[in-house]
Amino acid sequence: MRELDIGEVARRAGLAASALRYYEEKGLVQPIGRRGLRRVYADDVLERLALIALGRAAGLSLDDIAAMLAADGGTRIDRARLAARADELDLAIVQMTAMRDGLRHAAACRASSHLECPRFRALLRGVRPANPPAASR
Known part of the structure; x- marks a missing residue:
């Protein structure tokens, strides 16, 4: 597992660092620690951020998305909600x-x-x- 600091994650995901901090506050992503004063994430956070971006592009709220993303990195897909959105x-x-x-x-x-x-x-x-x-x- 490769570690990425918040700046690298923000750059690679095309987000502001403040968005990552907000996503963390909402329970969408979790840092694995800190390097000095900077948050550090596992590199699989980029895939999770891609799922969040896909949900946002489909018009789902962050609360809808949070309900479908488990804290352990897995998913709890609400298929009925996705079908309704489709x-x-x-x-x-x-x-x-x-x-x-x-x-x-x-x-x-x-x-x-x-x-x-x-x-x-x-x-x-x-x-x-x-x-x-x-x-x-």
């Missing part, structure tokens, strides 16, 4: 694909006004406000 991503992909297609159409549409274009109007009918305003009282 379903959420599928829906987001469908929505974003429709949005992309609508933007491409609007950019290329030759109608004198987008509101005269049947395809653009159909796109508008499918749009739902993200946060509808509260009703006036």
Whole structure:
């Protein structure tokens, strides 16, 4: 097992040292000791950091990720949570694909006004406000 100080881990993982300290605080990573004032990690921390990065890229919270990473370096994968997140991503992909297609159409549409274009109007009918305003009282 090779030892890496916090600066080397940060550089190789593409993270700030403060992020590593925060991950330690959250229980996501554990140093194996200190060399002087610097934290030292086992080189397998890089794989763990890659798992954390993958979870973050998939939209999981650090708490979700922490629940799936055992303190001993193993994993406790919540397969149902991962499947649910994959379903959420599928829906987001469908929505974003429709949005992309609508933007491409609007950019290329030759109608004198987008509101005269049947395809653009159909796109508008499918749009739902993200946060509808509260009703006036």
